[in-house]
Amino acid sequence: MALPRRTDAQLRAAFTGLVVESLAVRQDVARRTVRCAACADVAAEENGDTDPEDPDVNGTDPSDAGSDADSLGGDSSPDLGVGDAVVVVLRNYEGFTWEIQDVSCLAHGVDRVADAVGVEADDQAVVSCVLEAAGYHSPDGTYHPDALTLGDVTVLDYSPAADGYPTSGDDR
Numbered sequence: 001m002a003l004p005r006r007t008d009a010q011l012r013a014a015f016t017g018l019v020v021e022s023l024a025v026r027q028d029v030a031r032r033t034v035r036c037a038a039c040a041d042v043a044a045e046e047n048g049d050t051d052p053e054d055p056d057v058n059g060t061d062p063s064d065a066g067s068d069a070d071s072l073g074g075d076s077s078p079d080l081g082v083g084d085a086v087v088v089v090l091r092n093y094e095g096f097t098w099e100i101q102d103v104s105c106l107a108h109g110v111d112r113v114a115d116a117v118g119v120e121a122d123d124q125a126v127v128s129c130v131l132e133a134a135g136y137h138s139p140d141g142t143y144h145p146d147a148l149t150l151g152d153v154t155v156l157d158y159s160p161a162a163d164g165y166p167t168s169g170d171d172r
């Protein structure tokens with residue numbers, strides 16, 4: 001028996017305050033950040049790579065050297081923290097608990113379940129939200145005051161379990 005389709009409001013209620021922690025995604029509790037895997041890949045590729053071409057023809061001032069000490073470009077940091085907008089992929093296993101499958105920055109996020117993980121016979125959703133640090137009461141009774149949680153949730157896509165698996169159309 002398929003589970004009833006959830007409403008947008010039910011999904012938002014389920015995800016708001018959800019702690020960013022799952023088998024697939026781990027937050028850095030000490031730094032209160034979570035990493036965009038795609039950004040981390042990009043950062044790793046750029047690491048050790050010198051600037052390919054710098055078309056800076058006008059900036060010939062030699063006294064400029066040394067002012068660029070911050071070699072790590074702040075723009076490409078893979079770490080997402082409080083106040084950052086993120087795209088989160090979630091899946092509801094067996095109708096019980098929502099599990100975060102992926103957290104990405106807005107640039108790397110997808111907005112459809114089919115593009116993110118593929119549609120399967122579970123409740124699945126892709127949402128955009130803002131990272132908050134509302135704290136988390138873990139099942140063992142410990143309170144983590146700095147844990148990252150989801151806030152300001154907007155449901156981008158929802159694939160109910162009743163949709164089942166996608167029909168390929170060419171089952172020979």
Ligand SMILES: [Zn+2]
Nearest residue numbers: 036039105108
């Ligand atoms: Zn990213």
